[in-house]
Amino acid sequence: xxxxxxxxxxxxxxxxxxxxxxxxxxxxxxxxxxxxxxxxxxxxxxxxxxxxxxxxxxxxxxxxxxxxxxxxxxxxxxxxxxxxxxxxxxxxxxxxxxxxxxxxxxxxxxxxxxxxxxxxxxxxxxxxxxxxxxxxxxxxxxxx
Numbered sequence: 854x855x856x857x858x859x860x861x862x863x864x865x866x867x868x869x870x871x872x873x874x875x876x877x878x879x880x881x882x883x884x885x886x887x888x889x890x891x892x893x894x895x896x897x898x899x900x901x902x903x904x905x906x907x908x909x910x911x912x913x914x915x916x917x918x919x920x921x922x923x924x925x926x927x928x929x930x931x932x933x934x935x936x937x938x939x940x941x942x943x944x945x946x947x948x949x950x951x952x953x954x955x956x957x958x959x960x961x962x963x964x965x966x967x968x969x970x971x972x973x974x975x976x977x978x979x980x981x982x983x984x985x986x987x988x989x990x991x992x993x994x995x996x997x
Contacts, residue, residue: 866908867895870932873940874899892923896932903927908934917943 867883874881874896884893896904903924907916911933920929931943944952953960 862909863895863906866906866932866934869908870896870904870906870940873932892925894920894923894927901927903929905929905931906933907931909936911935913943 864883871881871883880898881896882898884895884897894903895906903920905916905920905923907913913931913933916931916933917929920931923929928944928948932940933943934940
């Protein structure tokens with residue numbers, strides 16, 4: 854694979870991850886990590902997370918080590934996907950368990966698909982969807 858093809862594929866993956874965040878109500882943008890010597894993650898403006906992106910034939914362990922080495926104190930997270938597969942996320946187990954604990958009361962909501970409704974803020978069981986405005990676990994925009 855040529856260098857230019859690989860870079861373009863990486864940029865495409867970063868754009869896809871930015872789109873995922875925006876689809877779920879988060880602000881996000883591609884970082885300037887590959888240009889002008891900037892020290893940013895692959896995806897920026899997501900609170901508390903240093904996000905690296907790997908696409909194609911990902912080298913997960915290397916991406917994790919890079920995220921851990923480069924982070925400025927934010928939680929290192931790797932979004933990765935094989936060709937023609939879904940996106941996966943890698944985060945340290947203790948960090949994942951702390952995040953899960955913070956969302957403890959919202960776990961049933963997080964695991965269910967939201968139903969369409971006029972407000973767009975109800976989950977499948979009719980309870981308030983934590984990904985919607987004003988809910989409380991911290992997993993969605995507007996969460997407290």
